[in-house]
Amino acid sequence: MRIKSIMLAGLAALAIPGVAMAQHNNQVESVEAISDAEIERAETILRDFVEDYRTDPMALDASFGIKLGQQWWSVEVKHKEVASPRGRLTDHSFGPHDVTLARGEPASPTWYFQLASLDVLEKIASGEVNAGTAAMQSFGSDRVGVETRDMDGFKSTSGDEGDMYLALSHFFTKGKPQITRFGRDNSLMTHGAQATALHMMKGFRIMHFSIGPQETANDDPRMEFGQMPNLFVVTSGKATLYSDDGPVEISKGMSIFIPQFVKHRIVNDGDEPLEGILVLYGDNSDFAFGTSYPSYLEDLNDFHRTYEFRKERSASK
Structure with missing residues (x-):
């Protein structure tokens, strides 16, 4: 089974109180393995997510697995959208979608989420930490x-990875609107x-960041630049940014756009x-093996030149 490194470069492991952590590598x-009682509890949580996802306007067609210990579940999502008779999006109807959860591996090979423990799933369900944060890897x-x-x-x-991102953001988050707690206690x-x-x-991926007093971001030479452009929007504090153009003071009320492969510490x-807020453009897996972000944008713009804004939607789609 191939591990996918689809999260943003430089993001480390999830530090959750109560989860067993290696002392030196965090x-x-x-x-x-998990007990029968833990399986039942995990399934109860997952069924709550499924029930909520049936009315989520962001649900898309998908087929994926979830694994905890040696226990598998399979999830099938069939998006339903009914177009407005007047052709206006305000009259569109999204859902209820067909979303099913079954024990066992997916019938056909696909991608899946491996949950580290029931404790991690409990904390995602409570909103203490979200699945996107829990999945980040350096x-x-x-x-x-x-x-x-x-x-x-x-x-x-690349399209499957797009489905993964949406599931991380929406399948594992309940409610309309969906609320995410951010700050140093939820990071x-x-x-x-x-x-x-x-x-x-x-x-694009949107993050909240906090760099404490006397702390340095991107101090490791392997992480001081990346394949994706970054946009930092500073909402409080001040610091010194060291980049290709030398040091510059950054502070509240500033945005800093850093193109791909430009060093920034x-x-x-x-x-x-x-x-503040950090926006990451694109996806590492698209750019790590030869495709640049500008080339990606050219391809994306070519697609949009032929994309039809108006689409007929039926109850089955």
């Missing part, structure tokens, strides 16, 4: 709260900063956290 240890070798993997005989496409340490995933999509030499 990685989540996955359980090998490297493919990281062991995190939620792994994204391919079953034997299946190789995810993980990565790149020398605390980070919380706010929303994940293929084209942030040193908080003040006495309060530097905090």
